[in-house]
Amino acid sequence: MNNNKILKIGIVMDPIQLIKIEKDSSFAILLEVQKRNYQIYYMEMNDLYLKKNQAYAKVRLLKIQKKINNYFEFIQEKNISLNELDVILMRKDPPFNMEFIYATYILEQAEKEGVLIINKPQSLRDCNEKIFSLLFDKVTPDTLVTRNISQIYNFWKINKDIIIKPLDNMGGSSIFRVKENDVNPLVIMEIMTHYETKYCMIQTYLPSIKYGDKRILVINGQAIPWCVARIPKKGETRANIAVGGIAKIQKLDKIDWEIANYVSPILKKKGLIFVGLDIIGDKLTEINITSPTCICEIERKTNISITSILMNNIENQVINRD
Structure with missing residues (x-):
């Protein structure tokens, strides 16, 4: 930042002692935060609270390093008013339930x-990750x-091959x-x-899943x-890496760009700064x-450094807000 301000960055996430740092996106973001000499304030969901209509949290100042068995250290624990922070990253994984909403x-x-x-x-409340995509029905499967x-049952009978x-x-x-013959x-x-x-959400099965379920990251509309x-492993319908899908890195193709550019203005308007689009074939x-x-x-x-792009964007927003 050109004003040399040391940002105070909060993060709400799942327990850090349970993550796998080699593939955890929150950890990657925090490495970039620390690289810029900003302060990291770590929180879990049960650390957040309201008192007399003011937001507070129990926070721990966090230091991290890329060492598998010794990757984090809590420096200090204290209760603060959240308005002492410049930025809070809400990175709590689903399930999206009432506790998340609270x-x-x-x-x-x-x-x-x-x-x-x-x-x-x-927007986290309004834009359910499954249903929100239906706003863009021009590029979504029959749903x-x-x-x-x-x-x-009737949807299945008509479409013959479906995902629930x-x-x-x-x-x-x-x-x-x-x-069809299940x-x-x-x-x-x-x-x-x-x-x-x-x-539940029910969609027509997309055979192009065999070429991959693409995850496209969008930062502030870009x-x-x-x-x-x-790419799903043999005999598996799901392509998620968490269930054994194979990750192949590739450039966005023409259809990917068309879908991303179609969706991005709405994401930006809704304050959805960091988003992942899932695209199978030509469908969102x-x-x-x-x-x-x-x-x-x-x-x-x-x-490419996605974390740098994200943090540059955050810095610009803080400067423009100030």
């Missing part, structure tokens, strides 16, 4: 007090969101493919809807020119806004 209310109060929150708390089993997934999970968890479709539909008490194509399937990943995979194979 946390966004606390962060929103900090935002009102002048803190830059990435991503914007209201049904329901908890009604007969509607799902929950609205609140990540990493390929609880995703089912139901083929012998247990109703059982799957009952399990996925919890006997018609839980909404797509990173390299993406991760996650999800928009990841809670804790987008794949920074490490792209940075390892290219000469």
Whole structure:
């Protein structure tokens, strides 16, 4: 930053002692924060609280290093008003549940007090990672969101090959493919809807998944020119790296750019600064806004520094806000 201000950067994340630093995007971002000599204030969800309509948290000052067995150290623990921070990165992984929503209310109060929150708390609530993509129906697969089993069954009968997934999970968890001649479709539909008490997203199966489920990162409306194509292992429908998908780094193609440019203005307008688009073939399937990943995979194979681009953008926003 040209004003030499030492930023105070907060991060809300899952327990740091459980992460795998070689592929954790939050850790990669924090390395860049520390490289710039900014202060890191570490928080977990249960550290956040409101008192007399002011946002607070128990924070730990954090130092990190790229050593597998000794990668973090807490320097000091204290309770602070969140308005003492310049920026807070909300990087808590799904499930997206009511506890997550309550946390966004606390962060929103900090935002009102002048803190830059990435991503914007209201948009974290408004833009469910599955349903939000349907706003861009020109580039999404045929989709049904329901908890009604007969509607799902009819969708399957018409489309013959479908994907059923929950609205609140990540990493390929609880995703089912139901083929035309599946012998247990109703059982799957009952399990996925919890006997018609839980909404699911149902989409037509996209055969182009065999070429990869692309993760495209977007920072403040600008797509990173390299993406991760996650290719399913043999016999697997899901391409997520968390369930054994193979990561292939490749440049965005013409269709990728068209979809990214189509979606990006809305992302920027909604204060969604760091986003991951999931694209299969020529279809947008999800928009990841809670804790987008794949920074490490792209940075390892290219000469682009996504974390630098992100931090430069954050610095510019802080300067413009001041």
